[in-house]
Amino acid sequence: MPHFECEYCSAFQEAPAGSAGKKAKCPRCRQTGIIQENEALVVPKKTPTRATDDIDLMPQYEERPGGPLERFVEGRLEACLGSTLARKHFGFADQLMAATILGAPKVILRTNDSGTASQSPLLLESKFAVQTTSDITAVEVTFLLFDVWNDLELKLTHSILEDVPAASVAAGLRTWPVLRAFNVSHYLTSFTYVSSVRLAHGRVQTTDPRVVVDLLSGLELRFENRGTFKGATQPFDLW
Numbered sequence: 077m078p079h080f081e082c083e084y085c086s087a088f089q090e091a092p093a094g095s096a097g098k099k100a101k102c103p104r105c106r107q108t109g110i111i112q113e114n115e116a117l118v119v120p121k122k123t124p125t126r127a128t129d130d131i132d133l134m135p136q137y138e139e140r141p142g143g144p145l146e147r148f149v150e151g152r153l154e155a156c157l158g159s160t161l162a163r164k165h166f167g168f169a170d171q172l173m174a175a176t177i178l179g180a181p182k183v184i185l186r187t188n189d190s191g192t193a194s195q196s197p198l199l200l201e202s203k204f205a206v207q208t209t210s211d212i213t214a215v216e217v218t219f220l221l222f223d224v225w226n227d228l229e230l231k232l233t234h235s236i237l238e239d240v241p242a243a244s245v246a247a248g249l250r251t252w253p254v255l256r257a258f259n260v261s262h263y264l265t266s267f268t269y270v271s272s273v274r275l276a277h278g279r280v281q282t283t284d285p286r287v288v289v290d291l292l293s294g295l296e297l298r299f300e301n302r303g304t305f306k307g308a309t310q311p312f313d314l315w
């Protein structure tokens with residue numbers, strides 16, 4: 077069955093027969109993507125509506141169960157789909173913030189195929205989308221990456237510095253160079269949220285870090301049970 081899986085917010089939807097290869101707009105964040113033919117090359121999904129806990133879409137090949145998360149095949153970095161470990165991605169939509177992350181963006185590790193020898197051979201990449209409820213002028217998104225032991229491995233941020241009106245969606249694409257591959261070779265889980273918003277009249281909202289810590293403290297249980305965190309912080313208002 078053809079299907080659409082949004083690269084920005086992980087929305088998943090089945091598509092009509094014969095529609096593979098056509099462009100489609102994401103029903104949630106309105107970004108454009110391509111309808112895929114079938115799921116033969118995709119890791120089987122436990123439930124089609126929960127599109128947040130899959131490893132990245134990569135060509136499939138034979139790999140012993142229990143192998144590493146990824147390896148180089150003919151110079152390309154590929155996910156080991158036979159691994160019994162699966163990458164998971166989570167988004168936290170803080171409903172007191174004027175902008176919230178949509179769905180659960182992926183943070184993927186990939187080779188830098190456009191670079192020169194002086195650039196990093198590996199990149200971390202994320203496509204994400206943010207929904208606004210007020211007019212804003214800037215938004216900062218934070219990506220927390222955890223290793224297989226649920227220890228925080230990396231904290232990455234990206235800021236969108238542009239005017240975004242209320243009730244609209246801003247999408248972003250960001251890559252970060254990876255200088256030491258072992259730092260990211262066994263990261264397993266990402267957790268993405270809007271950490272700061274600058275409103276049009278100048279006020280800044282910041283997600284309460286204590287709420288994030290509280291959400292993450294029950295990491296293992298939460299990771300087994302659901303993909304998207306819902307809740308709200310008491311935002312710090314900075315004038």
Ligand SMILES: [Zn+2]
Pocket residue numbers: 082083084085086087102103104105106107205
């Ligand atoms: Zn989307």
